[in-house]
Amino acid sequence: MNIENTKAQMRKGILEYCILSILQNNDAYAAEILETLKNAKLIVVEGTIYPLLTRLKNAGLLQYRWEESTGGPPRKYYAITTAGKAFISELSTTWKDLQYAVESITKPKNTAS
Amino acid sequence: MNIENTKAQMRKGILEYCILSILQNNDAYAAEILETLKNAKLIVVEGTIYPLLTRLKNAGLLQYRWEESTGGPPRKYYAITTAGKAFISELSTTWKDLQYAVESITKPKNTAS
């Protein structure tokens, strides 16, 4: 029950939303997505993101194309699909509902103002 | 990859925070906590909350006392400990950081304003 573990648990479930959102702005390959998440202080590692991208692709929310790189192996550039865009709006609602629920619970109540 | 599953995933990790927050206001027993969560639209079931309460108790964040009921078996009233209060403030920070991170990622960027 340490704080780091709890942080990791809170992160779970929002990564899909974050990744889809990142791709809504620009197509990107795994390393770029990873970099964006890190810049936003969402620590994620390779072993997490690759399976997640595959899952989103298999669900039809993402698609990818191969692109040559100036150095090193070709890159898988992911792009969001129509279904993915629709899913984002659902996730956005879910996230807002969750934020509201947590706020209403954690806000201390005036038991006898 | 349906929305209900994703909702459940997002809920993960915030339940500890919510339960500790509820107990910060008043001592309560499991059924009361469950009711409060439901009122906030956080769907949780018995099988989730009992192990969680035990975990929080074993971590020293909660303590409990037995109290007689007017009808039915005695109730375990949980109360937050000093360590629990300290943990809440950490969770509060974590939650705010997470909200900020998600906001910065999901907010669409002006790629060429």
Added chain:
DNA sequence: AACAGTACCTTGTATAGCATAGTATATTGT
């Protein structure tokens, strides 16, 4: 004594993310 209602507890399952190791491609140096 049997039943219903309340409250608490336990076991098994699914899923997400992590750690780690492995595979494949392209460039660089000899």
Added chain:
DNA sequence: ACAATATACTATGCTATACAAGGTACTGTT
């Protein structure tokens, strides 16, 4: 041409949380 290095993608096993489902125990009513 071959080996070494860097980049990018993939696969396997582990852990923790939440859920589903079933079980135990106590109290009051008929």
